[in-house]
Amino acid sequence: xxxxxxxxxxxxxxxxxxxxxxxxxxxxxxxxxxxxxxxxxxxxxxxxxxxxxxxxxxxxxxxxxxxxxxxxxxxxxxxxxxxxxxxxxxxxxxxxxxxxxxxxxxxxxxxxxxxxxxxxxxxxxxxxxxxxxxxxxxxxxxxxxxxxxxxxxxxxxxxxxxxxxxxxxxxxxxxxxxxxxxxxxxxxxxxxxxxxxxxxxxxxxxxxxxxxxxxxxxxxxxxxxxxxxxxxxxxxxxxxxxxxxxxxxxxxxxxxxxxxxxxxxx
Numbered sequence: 001x002x003x004x005x006x007x008x009x010x011x012x013x014x015x016x017x018x019x020x021x022x023x024x025x026x027x028x029x030x031x032x033x034x035x036x037x038x039x040x041x042x043x044x045x046x047x048x049x050x051x052x053x054x055x056x057x058x059x060x061x062x063x064x065x066x067x068x069x070x071x072x073x074x075x076x077x078x079x080x081x082x083x084x085x086x087x088x089x090x091x092x093x094x095x096x097x098x099x100x101x102x103x104x105x106x107x108x109x110x111x112x113x114x115x116x117x118x119x120x121x122x123x124x125x126x127x128x129x130x131x132x133x134x135x136x137x138x139x140x141x142x143x144x145x146x147x148x149x150x151x152x153x154x155x156x157x158x159x160x161x162x163x164x165x166x167x168x169x170x171x172x173x174x175x176x177x178x179x180x181x182x183x184x185x186x187x188x189x190x191x192x193x194x195x196x197x198x199x200x201x202x203x204x205x206x207x208x209x210x211x212x213x214x215x216x217x218x219x220x221x222x223x224x225x226x227x228x229x230x231x232x233x234x235x236x237x238x239x240x241x242x243x244x245x246x247x248x249x250x251x252x253x254x255x256x257x258x259x260x261x262x263x264x265x266x
Contacts, residue, residue, distance in 0.1 A: 004031040004046065006039045006065065007081075016052070023112050026119070027235050034062025040068055047078055050118050051184045052111075055082040055101075077118045081106065132170035165190050165197070166204040177217055177239050183209045217241070218254055232259050 003020060007013045017029045017161045031046045033039035039053065051069060055062035062080055069076050080101040100114045155167065169186055183201075186209075187194040201209045217239040225234040233244045236259075241247035251259045 001026055001049050001115075001122060002030045002047055003050045003052060003115075004042060004048045005029060006033045006036065006051060006057070007063070008034050008054065008057040010034065010076050012054075019108050020052075020115070020231075023108075024116075027115065036062065036065035036068075039065055041209065043073060043076075043242065044067070046262075048073070049122055050077045050079065050115065052079045052081065052115075055080050077122065079111075079114050079118065089235065162200045163204060165192065166201055169201070170205075173213070173216060174220070177213075177220055179240060181213060181240065213240075214250065214254065218251060221251065221259065222255070222262065225259060226266055232263070235259065 005013055005016050005020070007016065013032050013034065017032055020027050021029050023036075031039075031042045031048065033042055035057045036053070039051070040060065043051075053062045053065055060068075062082075066078050066080070069078055081104055082101055100117065101116060102110060169192065173181070183198050184194045187197040190197065198209055201212070206230070207214055207215070221235055221239045224230055224238060225232075232248075236242070236244045238249035239247070241250070247259075248258050251262070252259075255262065257265075
């Protein structure tokens with residue numbers, strides 16, 4: 001488990017790091033910060049699973065740090081170390097994703113017990129995530145092997161897996177044209193490598209994935225341009241081009257005229 005320590009007292013920071021690192025082989029203190037501001041900077045550079053932080057620090061205090069982590073890194077667990085006078089603030093922190101807080105001065109034994117609880121929670125979450133991913137993969141494979149499961153109908157009795165993968169993708173694409181679609185993204189969704197998916201896509205459609213997407217987007221654009229209430233930029237965004245100038249360039253290249261000219265001819 002990768003741990004970051006946050007405390008504005010250098011000696012306390014060194015002591016915590018040494019004690020935690022030697023307590024258990026799996027506990028790896030990968031970062032140490034002397035205030036919340038430095039901690040935020042390290043969070044952007046390091047892979048962290050648990051933050052152990054003092055609550056009272058200059059600049060960005062422990063409570064503000066907890067709010068930042070809860071908003072930007074909700075998967076990171078937090079243990080707060082708090083003095084008696086800050087106890088009520090620590091209780092508030094429970095609403096910002098803090099999993100535990102310890103009243104100072106606390107023994108190393110109680111701290112290790114808290115870390116151990118967090119570690120078990122993280123491992124349980126990872127196990128659950130792997131189980132869910134396997135479930136999603138099993139469902140996808142059952143759809144590929146059994147085409148009748150897609151819509152209740154029987155689209156031949158025997159279909160190769162590769163063909164079913166492409167059919168599933170082609171079913172999804174028309175409703176996702178406004179997204180920033182990529183072969184890599186779709187490959188992850190069907191548990192294939194981008195190179196392999198690109199090859200079987202071309203084998204079954206006769207064109208590359210990028211060419212197919214362009215054709216699909218332009219056909220959709222032509223349909224939308226019929227609507228006089230829609231502006232060119234609105235049509236552009238609906239078919240996945242956030243840059244209207246780029247949309248106009250692609251449209252003219254393949255259709256022969258600009259979207260504005262196409263609209264005027266309707």
